Amino acid sequence: MAKKILGFFNKQKQFEQNIMDGGMQYSSFYGDSLRRLKRNKMAMFCACLLGLLVLIAIFAPLIAPYDPNYQDYSAVLGGPCKAHLFGTDEYGRDILSRIIYGSRVSISIGIVAQIIASIVGVALGSLAGYYGGWVDSLISRVMEIFQAFPDLIFAMAIMTFMGKGVLNLFIALGLLTWVRTARMIRGSVIQLKEKEYIEASRACGASTYWIIMKGLVPNCLSTIIVLVTLGIPNAIMYEASLSFLGIGIQPPTPSWGNMISAAQTFISFRPVYSIMPGVAIMITVIAFNIFGDGLRDALDPKLKN
Numbered sequence: 001m002a003k004k005i006l007g008f009f010n011k012q013k014q015f016e017q018n019i020m021d022g023g024m025q026y027s028s029f030y031g032d033s034l035r036r037l038k039r040n041k042m043a044m045f046c047a048c049l050l051g052l053l054v055l056i057a058i059f060a061p062l063i064a065p066y067d068p069n070y071q072d073y074s075a076v077l078g079g080p081c082k083a084h085l086f087g088t089d090e091y092g093r094d095i096l097s098r099i100i101y102g103s104r105v106s107i108s109i110g111i112v113a114q115i116i117a118s119i120v121g122v123a124l125g126s127l128a129g130y131y132g133g134w135v136d137s138l139i140s141r142v143m144e145i146f147q148a149f150p151d152l153i154f155a156m157a158i159m160t161f162m163g164k165g166v167l168n169l170f171i172a173l174g175l176l177t178w179v180r181t182a183r184m185i186r187g188s189v190i191q192l193k194e195k196e197y198i199e200a201s202r203a204c205g206a207s208t209y210w211i212i213m214k215g216l217v218p219n220c221l222s223t224i225i226v227l228v229t230l231g232i233p234n235a236i237m238y239e240a241s242l243s244f245l246g247i248g249i250q251p252p253t254p255s256w257g258n259m260i261s262a263a264q265t266f267i268s269f270r271p272v273y274s275i276m277p278g279v280a281i282m283i284t285v286i287a288f289n290i291f292g293d294g295l296r297d298a299l300d301p302k303l304k305n
Contacts (some may be wrong), residue, residue: 033299034298036297036298037298040294042290042294043290043291043293043294043298044294046286046290046294047291050284050287050288050291053103053107053283053284054107056100056103057103057104057107060100060101060104063100064094064096064100065094066094066097067097068093068098068100068101068252069093069254070093071091072088072092072093075092076088076089076090076092077089077090077270077273078092079272080272086272086276087272087273089262089273090262090266095259095272095276095277096276098259099254099256099259099276099277099280102255102277102280103284105239105249105253105255105256106255106256106281106284107236107284109166109170109173109235109236110232110233110235110288112170113169113170113174113177113231113239114174114228114231114232115174116170116171116174116175116178117173117174117177117181117231118181118224118227120174120175120178120182121178121180121182121184121185122217122220122224124139124143124178124182125139125183125184125185125186125189126185126212126216126217128140128182128186128189129185129186129187129189129193129216130193130208130216136186139182139186143182143183146175146178146179151176152238152241154176155172155173155176155238155242156245156247158171158172159172159247159248164250169239169242169248172242173235173238173239177234177235180227180231181224181227181231184220184227185217185220185223188216188219188220188223189212189216192216192219192220197215198211198215201215222299225295225299226292229288229295230292233285233286233288233292236285236288237281239255240255240257240260243256243257243258244257245261246261256277256280257277259273259274259277260274260277260278263277
């Protein structure tokens with residue numbers, strides 16, 4: 001009997017020691033997700049790359065070798081050289097400097113457009129999923145109307161109606177991508193609203209606003225994070241496409257899309273002019289997509305083990 005008691009205390013002591021040494025740790029859902037994300041080397045590499053792109057965008061005035069709008073007519077359409085690593089455009093402006101400043105436009109538009117899409121999508125998706133009935137039917141019909149048009153044509157129509165400009169571009173891209181967020185949040189809310197803690201909140205007299213904002217939306221946070229991460233590269237591509245067509249960011253403001261558009265005439269003898277902005281778009285979009293996929297896998301509870 002004494003040996004059993006002694007063995008029990010030894011096991012208890014070993015258990016406590018394991019906790020102190022970090023061998024057994026109690027952690028949250030997001031702590032576990034972060035550890036799974038860190039094990040995904042490619043996703044972490046892309047996260048570092050995106051962090052570098054954000055720093056380049058923030059500190060563009062310190063990094064860019066020239067003013068992006070400075071025109072040197074003695075170096076028009078110059079090739080890559082020591083003074084201009086990527087050459088110059090038809091106005092003698094440094095292409096590298098314009099690409100660096102263009103990152104500000106692309107990344108900021110991607111992020112702001114997804115913030116707008118998330119706000120609209122989460123609000124309408126939560127209302128549709130929680131209330132159901134005619135509210136759900138009405139919001140679902142609105143989503144079907146938005147999805148009935150091809151994305152780029154719909155964005156072109158909005159920009160044509162509202163006019164050119166950065167603010168209108170934010171709104172157009174935000175309205176373009178909110179439907180996917182709303183559908184995902186609606187499905188999550190339909191499942192969550194039948195949970196016991198939501199029933200308990202109703203029984204305690206909690207308001208609808210409190211139940212949605214405190215009980216339902218926080219439990220959809222992982223879904224929202226993944227949707228935002230995967231939606232930013234789509235917004236960057238749409239911005240580049242609209243700028244390429246001449247209804248997005250207007251010159252002389254540097255944008256990767258309008259740089260590629262301006263380089264069409266000179267692509268036969270100055271291919272670097274159009275290739276380098278395209279490479280910048282490709283790297284940014286691929287990095288966001290790979291990081292978004294890794295984040296989705298890390299936040300998936302089914303992959304916890």
